[in-house]
Amino acid sequence: MAKSIYILGAGGQGHLVYGLLVDLNMGGQVMGYVEDNSKRAGELSLGKPVYDSDILKNLDRNETLLVSGIGNSIRKNFIEKAKSMDYSFKTLIHPSVIKSQWLRTGEGVTIFAGVIIAPEVNIGDFSYVGISSIIGHDVNIGKYASISFGVNISGSVNIGDMTYIGVGTTIREKVSIGSGSFIGMGSLVTKDIPDHVLAYGSPAKVIKEINENDIKKFI
Numbered sequence: 001m002a003k004s005i006y007i008l009g010a011g012g013q014g015h016l017v018y019g020l021l022v023d024l025n026m027g028g029q030v031m032g033y034v035e036d037n038s039k040r041a042g043e044l045s046l047g048k049p050v051y052d053s054d055i056l057k058n059l060d061r062n063e064t065l066l067v068s069g070i071g072n073s074i075r076k077n078f079i080e081k082a083k084s085m086d087y088s089f090k091t092l093i094h095p096s097v098i099k100s101q102w103l104r105t106g107e108g109v110t111i112f113a114g115v116i117i118a119p120e121v122n123i124g125d126f127s128y129v130g131i132s133s134i135i136g137h138d139v140n141i142g143k144y145a146s147i148s149f150g151v152n153i154s155g156s157v158n159i160g161d162m163t164y165i166g167v168g169t170t171i172r173e174k175v176s177i178g179s180g181s182f183i184g185m186g187s188l189v190t191k192d193i194p195d196h197v198l199a200y201g202s203p204a205k206v207i208k209e210i211n212e213n214d215i216k217k218f219i
């Protein structure tokens with residue numbers, strides 16, 4: 001029998017992931033969304049119930065799969081908690097994705113509709129690539145990274161762990177973006193960007209240093 005699926009997160013990203021599961025003909029397996037300290041527990045969201053994370057104490061690990069549905073890197077804490085409880089995460093790739101045979105994905109990666117991925121691309125654990133993004137050849141994306149909608153990543157680009165790339169951003173070839181950084185929407189990234197900074201603009205400039213709490217305020 002097909003396993004039950006729970007989506008971690010019941011916000012916009014949770015809805016996107018539910019839509020992706022429906023497109024994969026897996027909508028019937030979705031039992032609902034799970035949130036930490038949920039204020040919406042018991043409500044329906046796109047017709048599926050929202051549960052508090054207490055439910056994770058009682059589910060059968062062998063019959064349950066989790067998928068990540070949280071859009072920023074703050075998902076790391078929740079995912080690590082679920083992993084420590086022996087849950088497994090599923091990688092989801094939309095049927096419309098055009099990808100080479102040389103794509104390597106880690107655990108719990110999500111690739112949304114219309115994405116195109118050139119050869120020799122690595123996408124680390126629990127990262128996602130948003131609708132209509134294009135990833136060039138020889139690109140490395142770290143763990144817990146978030147690539148929003150319509151992002152264009154040129155060849156030989158590196159993106160660090162837990163970094164967020166805002167909607168519609170374009171990144172020049174051979175550029176490295178550090179870990180824990182946030183690139184604002186519509187940016188044109190022409191030079192390397194260090195760890196833990198907010199950068200945006202055309203060309204993108206570092207605006208300030210940031211930490212995990214700042215990211216919660218951005219998205």
Ligand SMILES: CC(C)(COP(=O)(O)OP(=O)(O)OC[C@H]1O[C@@H](n2cnc3c(N)ncnc32)[C@H](O)[C@@H]1OP(=O)(O)O)[C@@H](O)C(=O)NCCC(=O)NCCS
Binds near residue numbers: 166218
């Ligand atoms: C970068 C970002 C986090 C900044 O948010 P913020 O701190 O609330 O910034 P503000 O809206 O207060 O803007 C501050 C200034 O920066 C400018 N600015 C903000 N984001 C910018 C961007 N991406 N590019 C150029 N300028 C930008 C604003 O116009 C404003 O300029 P001003 O002081 O001259 O009026 C936000 O703009 C952003 O890009 N978020 C990501 C959006 C996204 O990708 N969403 C996809 C998920 S659905």
